């Protein structure tokens with residue numbers, strides 16, 4: 254198995270890379286910094302020719318308009334290049350993402366889809382890190398529960414899919430083990446950090462203003478607000494068995510993540 258991680262230098266990809274490297278498996282990244290660009294299909298075949306397994310992590314989001322067409326083309330390129338298996342990072346409850354999953358599979362390369370809940374690490378490694386550090390989560394989030402999933406569980410699952418004895422053609426819904434509102438999450442974070450983290454429902458304008466404090470421009474913040482206003486309507490308010498199915502162990506809790514991140518100085 255030679256794995257290439259497409260769009261794989263980020264939060265999920267770096268974790269998968271570390272795990273494969275530690276296991277002595279051949280693995281490399283492909284992203285703009287290595288000449289691979291989702292917006293330039295002429296860069297795709299050169300990036301994947303030596304791969305037998307591909308991890309596919311699309312940026313900014315698999316649900317964006319036009320991505321299904323790109324996934325269909327990538328599937329065909331992978332088949333021609335002799336790739337034996339694909340592992341696709343996807344999101345739960347997104348119609349556009351579902352179309353991209355189907356399009357990638359259509360070419361016929363066995364595809365394991367990891368359809369994930371909200372990442373726990375959004376609170377420490379992504380757009381919510383600054384608000385948590387300042388102790389004030391102002392979010393356009395309804396009073397809905399989400400089963401936040403640990404990226405270390407997602408990475409462990411991706412490694413299983415990339416290295417399993419036979420290529421897997423299946424979809425796994427990956428979630429954490431409990432349903433929490435954002436107010437619940439704030440309370441867990443406060444307890445792990447040993448200082449207050451408040452949660453207030455807010456407008457999209459307030460949310461965008463808070464993210465601007467961390468240098469996140471409005472053209473990035475506004476699509477993130479969409480995640481709160483569209484996806485978090487209760488459609489994903491259920492716990493799934495994907496992590497247990499793939500890893501034969503329960504998923505990691507939000508409290509365990511929060512304690513680990515606090516101990517590592519994520520909000521210092």
Ligand SMILES: NC(=O)c1ccc[n+]([C@@H]2O[C@H](COP(=O)([O-])OP(=O)(O)OC[C@H]3O[C@@H](n4cnc5c(N)ncnc54)[C@H](OP(=O)(O)O)[C@@H]3O)[C@@H](O)[C@H]2O)c1
Nearest residue numbers: 260262263264265284285286290291311312314344371372
């Ligand atoms: N956040 C969530 O809660 C959540 C939940 C479910 C699913 N997802 C999905 O997770 C994915 C993001 O995963 P992640 O957090 O691991 O990613 P990430 O940390 O944002 O990393 C993305 C990587 O993609 C590369 N990249 C960006 N634009 C590119 C382009 N045009 N061409 C090639 N590479 C590009 C970047 O490297 P370079 O700068 O070198 O190009 C970066 O290393 C998205 O598809 C999202 O929909 C997220």
